[in-house]
Amino acid sequence: MILQSKFKNRDLLTLADYSGEEINLILDAAAELKEMKKNNIPTPYLQGKTLAMVFQKSSTRTRVSFEVGMYQLGGHAMFLSGSDLQLGRGETISDTAKVLSRFADGIMIRTYDQSDVEELAEHADIPVINGLTDQTHPCQILADLLTIREHKGRLAGLKLAYVGDGNNIAHSLLLGCSKVGMHVAVASPQGYMPDEKFVNLAKEACAQSGGRVEVLNDPVAAVADADAVVTDVWASMGQEEEFEQRAKVFAPYQVNSQLVAHAKADHIFLHCLPAHRGEEVTAEVIDGPRSVVWDEAENRLHVQKAILALLL
Numbered sequence: 001m002i003l004q005s006k007f008k009n010r011d012l013l014t015l016a017d018y019s020g021e022e023i024n025l026i027l028d029a030a031a032e033l034k035e036m037k038k039n040n041i042p043t044p045y046l047q048g049k050t051l052a053m054v055f056q057k058s059s060t061r062t063r064v065s066f067e068v069g070m071y072q073l074g075g076h077a078m079f080l081s082g083s084d085l086q087l088g089r090g091e092t093i094s095d096t097a098k099v100l101s102r103f104a105d106g107i108m109i110r111t112y113d114q115s116d117v118e119e120l121a122e123h124a125d126i127p128v129i130n131g132l133t134d135q136t137h138p139c140q141i142l143a144d145l146l147t148i149r150e151h152k153g154r155l156a157g158l159k160l161a162y163v164g165d166g167n168n169i170a171h172s173l174l175l176g177c178s179k180v181g182m183h184v185a186v187a188s189p190q191g192y193m194p195d196e197k198f199v200n201l202a203k204e205a206c207a208q209s210g211g212r213v214e215v216l217n218d219p220v221a222a223v224a225d226a227d228a229v230v231t232d233v234w235a236s237m238g239q240e241e242e243f244e245q246r247a248k249v250f251a252p253y254q255v256n257s258q259l260v261a262h263a264k265a266d267h268i269f270l271h272c273l274p275a276h277r278g279e280e281v282t283a284e285v286i287d288g289p290r291s292v293v294w295d296e297a298e299n300r301l302h303v304q305k306a307i308l309a310l311l312l
């Protein structure tokens with residue numbers, strides 16, 4: 001198992017803080033842990049350690065994969081709902097960080113503002129892992145990269161097209177794909193384009209990695225000759241009230257058979273899930289032969305075990 005000391009005690013707040021080489025090392029560790037699990041080889045790297053998991057939004061995959069992952073590594077995970085914690089009654093993020101640091105060995109948090117995760121990390125003495133914010137979702141994109149690498153045998157030089165809302169998934173894909181030398185094309189409607197900050201960070205990463213970034217309005221141009229096609233919900237958690245308005249704007253961005261016909265014949269389809277069939281993706285595509293969404297969901301477990309074993 002590749003347990004490199006350079007990862008110990010670091011936070012994972014955004015992929016912007018990790019180099020392409022480090023991302024590849026995390027994927028290597030994840031692949032190794034996955035293989036060990038398939039061969040029933042024990043992985044007691046976190047014996048006696050506890051992960052505090054703070055959730056201020058709903059979750060299926062993130063909660064279950066982190067909890068199962070800690071168990072498989074010989075440690076323990078504790079689910080802490082934001083509304084049950086004193087945090088929900090006004091205790092500060094910094095006081096919460098200091099207290100959790102006296103009990104646990106790491107914190108995973110899913111919340112709204114990226115700045116809250118940063119504040120938590122600033123005041124915690126233990127590693128903080130971002131389990132999704134409004135702006136980013138690094139663990140998901142590491143799982144996506146592992147899935148693409150498994151199906152395509154490599155990452156650098158491949159084209160990934162993301163079609164839809166310029167949201168947390170789009171931002172982290174821009175960061176992750178650019179760092180590992182991929183060509184990432186994002187197609188979003190005007191007014192819902194990814195934040196310039198992430199586009200610029202991705203462009204800077206490309207200068208080093210040889211990757212390429214395109215931010216477009218035309219889904220057909222984005223998907224043209226893509227090796228991987230990705231989409232996500234039209235209204236993210238916290239945007240439920242905007243759904244009707246968004247459904248009108250995003251209708252031309254649905255990932256359906258006509259759109260994926262422009263991708264390479266052997267392209268794969270990814271979606272972080274949960275999905276809404278008939279909205280951002282048709283059942284034909286997500287349940288079709290090019291879809292790898294179940295491998296992608298499974299890989300959340302393996303990459304997060306790697307992150308936990310490396311950081312905690």
Ligand code: CP
Nearest residue numbers: 059060061062272273
């Ligand atoms: N993809 C993802 O993060 O799923 P959950 O919201 O179920 O955790």
Ligand code: NVA
Nearest residue numbers: 167232236237272273
């Ligand atoms: N963009 C979605 C991702 C869910 C995993 C959301 O933030 O709700």
